[in-house]
Amino acid sequence: MQKKVYFCAEFLKQMEKPVVILAIESSCDDTSSAVIVDGILRSNVIASQKVHEEYGGVVPELASRAHQLNILPVVDTALKRARVTKEDISAVAFTRGPGLLGSLLVGTSFAKGLALSLNVPIIDVNHLQGHVLAHFVEDGTGLKHPTFPFLCLLVSGGNSQIILVESKESKDESAPHLPNFKIIGQTIDDAAGEAFDKCAKVLGLPYPGGPWIDKLAKEGDATKYLFAKPNIAGYDYSFSGLKTSFLYTLRDMLKEHGVETIDELAARVPHLREDMCASLQATVVDILMRKLKKAAKDLGVTQVAVAGGVSANSALRQAFIDYGKKYKWDVFIPPFSFTTDNAAMVCQAGYFKYLDKDFCAIDEVPYAKTTI
Numbered sequence: 001m002q003k004k005v006y007f008c009a010e011f012l013k014q015m016e017k018p019v020v021i022l023a024i025e026s027s028c029d030d031t032s033s034a035v036i037v038d039g040i041l042r043s044n045v046i047a048s049q050k051v052h053e054e055y056g057g058v059v060p061e062l063a064s065r066a067h068q069l070n071i072l073p074v075v076d077t078a079l080k081r082a083r084v085t086k087e088d089i090s091a092v093a094f095t096r097g098p099g100l101l102g103s104l105l106v107g108t109s110f111a112k113g114l115a116l117s118l119n120v121p122i123i124d125v126n127h128l129q130g131h132v133l134a135h136f137v138e139d140g141t142g143l144k145h146p147t148f149p150f151l152c153l154l155v156s157g158g159n160s161q162i163i164l165v166e167s168k169e170s171k172d173e174s175a176p177h178l179p180n181f182k183i184i185g186q187t188i189d190d191a192a193g194e195a196f197d198k199c200a201k202v203l204g205l206p207y208p209g210g211p212w213i214d215k216l217a218k219e220g221d222a223t224k225y226l227f228a229k230p231n232i233a234g235y236d237y238s239f240s241g242l243k244t245s246f247l248y249t250l251r252d253m254l255k256e257h258g259v260e261t262i263d264e265l266a267a268r269v270p271h272l273r274e275d276m277c278a279s280l281q282a283t284v285v286d287i288l289m290r291k292l293k294k295a296a297k298d299l300g301v302t303q304v305a306v307a308g309g310v311s312a313n314s315a316l317r318q319a320f321i322d323y324g325k326k327y328k329w330d331v332f333i334p335p336f337s338f339t340t341d342n343a344a345m346v347c348q349a350g351y352f353k354y355l356d357k358d359f360c361a362i363d364e365v366p367y368a369k370t371t372i
């Protein structure tokens with residue numbers, strides 16, 4: 001009932017003003033806020049949390065506390081950089097999940113409090129949809145947008161999915177709307193980013209290990225080690241066998257050289273870490289791309305995008321370019337700033353939902369787990 005009253009009076013009033021969406025992202029260890037004005041991204045501020053580095057992974061309680069410290073200055077900076085005031089805001093979008101519950105609660109509570117104080121609606125955003133919709137952000141750099149239908153390989157620390165993104169049939173094609181997301185395939189165990197992070201940890205590299213694998217792989221021989229590749233039907237992925245194969249390769253080498261630690265082994269085996277990283281990276285990229293190629297061929301889709309933290313990986317980005325040329329795909333690779341968690345993508349999803357008048361009730365709660 002409250003929602004209806006809002007539509008009649010406030011929404012009509014808002015329609016006359018520029019549409020200003022303020023977004024908040026706090027699903028893991030990045031506090032981010034962004035502003036979109038009439039469809040154009042005006043600011044995207046990210047405060048990364050360094051506090052977790054010494055623990056080799058994100059500590060949920062520390063993440064929540066850091067979000068509490070960061071959120072006010074981050075939102076304030078996002079508004080200032082966008083050259084708008086809080087009174088200009090048409091709606092507040094926030095990441096509702098999936099993510100760490102404590103972290104999500106900080107962003108959700110802040111969004112609700114701000115929206116209530118300004119008497120504007122709130123818009124809940126699925127973080128995974130946000131990653132895909134990063135491809136629609138108008139950031140002034142001439143970012144190319146996919147057309148529907150397209151496939152998106154969503155690869156992060158928690159997900160490895162092939163998603164078919166389609167326009168909602170009932171909607172006007174010429175206007176921007178939140179599309180439909182259909183999972184075509186997904187990992188049945190670990191995510192690609194998780195495999196990178198866990199293997200990096202075994203090699204004694206800092207968290208998150210993905211960027212370190214990428215860096216060391218540039219100096220290594222990708223054909224040096226052969227790791228197990230999964231044999232899973234359809235478009236699903238599996239990375240747990242690869243992880244075990246990586247671990248067993250190292251275990252056997254430790255035994256062979258009669259040493260106990262990776263450092264001792266690295267002193268005996270030239271380019272150990274570099275070659276292990278290059279071989280692992282090449283295997284992960286091959287696994288990801290083969291299934292994607294199969295899905296694109298079977299579904300007859302030639303618009304293919306990549307999203308999520310692992311889309312920052314240089315070998316995966318190059319594979320997209322190579323496959324694009326070979327199979328005549330139109331490929332969409334996000335700028336680095338949109339690969340990891342950021343509020344710009346949440347803002348874009350929020351903007352689409354605002355145009356659809358798809359608002360969220362004030363008593364809705366965040367969720368730790370959900371699908372796209």
Ligand code: KG4
Pocket residue numbers: 028155156157158159192193194196197208209210211213214308309310311312313314339340341
């Ligand atoms: O999307 P994201 O920022 O967070 C979520 O999981 O939601 O993704 C983080 C993941 C981590 O596993 C990290 O190691 C991986 O993305 N990652 C990379 C690279 N940069 C980040 N993996 C491989 N190569 C990279 N350059």
